[in-house]
Amino acid sequence: MKVLEKIFSVKNSENRSHKVFTILGLKFKFKLKDSNIINILLENNKLIRKNQRLLNKIEKRMYMLDIPLDYKKFWINDDLQNIIPLNWGKYPEGFNPGEVISKEILKDIPYNTIVDFGCGYGRLSENFNPKKYIGIDLNSKALEKAKENNPEYNYLEINIDSEYPKCDIVFAYTVFLHNDDKTLKSILCRLKNTNCKYIMIADIMSKNWPENIIPPTYHRSVEEYNTLMSDIGFSLILEKRYPYKRYAESAEFNHLNTDMSFLLYKQD
Ligand SMILES: C[S@@+](CC[C@H](N)C(=O)[O-])C[C@H]1O[C@@H](n2cnc3c(N)ncnc32)[C@H](O)[C@@H]1O
Numbered sequence: 001m002k003v004l005e006k007i008f009s010v011k012n013s014e015n016r017s018h019k020v021f022t023i024l025g026l027k028f029k030f031k032l033k034d035s036n037i038i039n040i041l042l043e044n045n046k047l048i049r050k051n052q053r054l055l056n057k058i059e060k061r062m063y064m065l066d067i068p069l070d071y072k073k074f075w076i077n078d079d080l081q082n083i084i085p086l087n088w089g090k091y092p093e094g095f096n097p098g099e100v101i102s103k104e105i106l107k108d109i110p111y112n113t114i115v116d117f118g119c120g121y122g123r124l125s126e127n128f129n130p131k132k133y134i135g136i137d138l139n140s141k142a143l144e145k146a147k148e149n150n151p152e153y154n155y156l157e158i159n160i161d162s163e164y165p166k167c168d169i170v171f172a173y174t175v176f177l178h179n180d181d182k183t184l185k186s187i188l189c190r191l192k193n194t195n196c197k198y199i200m201i202a203d204i205m206s207k208n209w210p211e212n213i214i215p216p217t218y219h220r221s222v223e224e225y226n227t228l229m230s231d232i233g234f235s236l237i238l239e240k241r242y243p244y245k246r247y248a249e250s251a252e253f254n255h256l257n258t259d260m261s262f263l264l265y266k267q268d
Pocket residue numbers: 071075082083084117118119120121122123124136137138139142158160172173174175178179187
């Protein structure tokens with residue numbers, strides 16, 4: 001955070017929800033709320049050094065425009081706060097997504113090994129046979145919790161550029177929308193190396209949702225996912241949509257598409 005102590009220029013961006021600060025030649029985008037905190041901090045450099053908690057908060061909300069965000073660091077610092085929307089119970093969706101995946105989307109597909117990509121604290125694990133399941137995630141803190149919650153299941157901490165375990169099926173439930181295009185393309189190439197025959201992606205797929213939020217979010221349409229998947233030799237064989245209760249019932253989001261789309265792709 002030392003860079004924050006040397007601000008060369010501050011300017012408003014055209015987007016009214018955030019401010020862009022140029023710090024040591026790099027552009028950083030902050031939510032307006034946080035940029036006010038920064039203005040106060042900048043008025044007193046000693047305060048900056050003393051107030052580590054505020055600095056951590058700012059760092060967490062910091063979006064680097066010119067250099068990619070360190071996703072692993074983001075998710076570990078975030079602890080368990082954004083694994084699912086807070087204060088809506090275990091299933092803010094209003095349904096159990098693990099049950100939808102295991103009993104509907106994948107019900108007719110036999111497999112020996114299934115990878116839960118971005119498993120968080122293992123919320124969906126119990127819907128799968130522990131002998132066939134591997135949960136993988138960047139967030140070591142979430143994985144500790146997953147092991148505590150489900151001691152008989154296997155979990156593996158990975159890095160952003162890790163190779164993934166060999167398997168027959170991969171599912172990523174609300175994970176890919178938190179990765180930018182470049183990162184996602186690299187993830188998909190490495191998923192192909194797992195020799196899996198099926199990949200299931202579930203996200204809210206709509207272009208109108210706000211971006212530059214916490215956690216980092218990059219909304220894509222079904223067509224965009226189809227193109228990305230066709231590039232690694234996978235085609236869409238099944239699509240299902242379920243309304244996501246927490247968003248469908250919120251005045252902030254209910255004018256947008258609040259359906260959770262489940263897309264199942266098969267290797268060509
Ligand atoms: C919104 S949470 C969803 C967690 C879980 N699928 C669930 O529904 O309970 C997204 C999870 O994906 C993980 N994640 C994000 N990007 C990842 C990546 N590139 N590789 C592995 N895990 C990732 C995060 O650490 C986080 O635990």
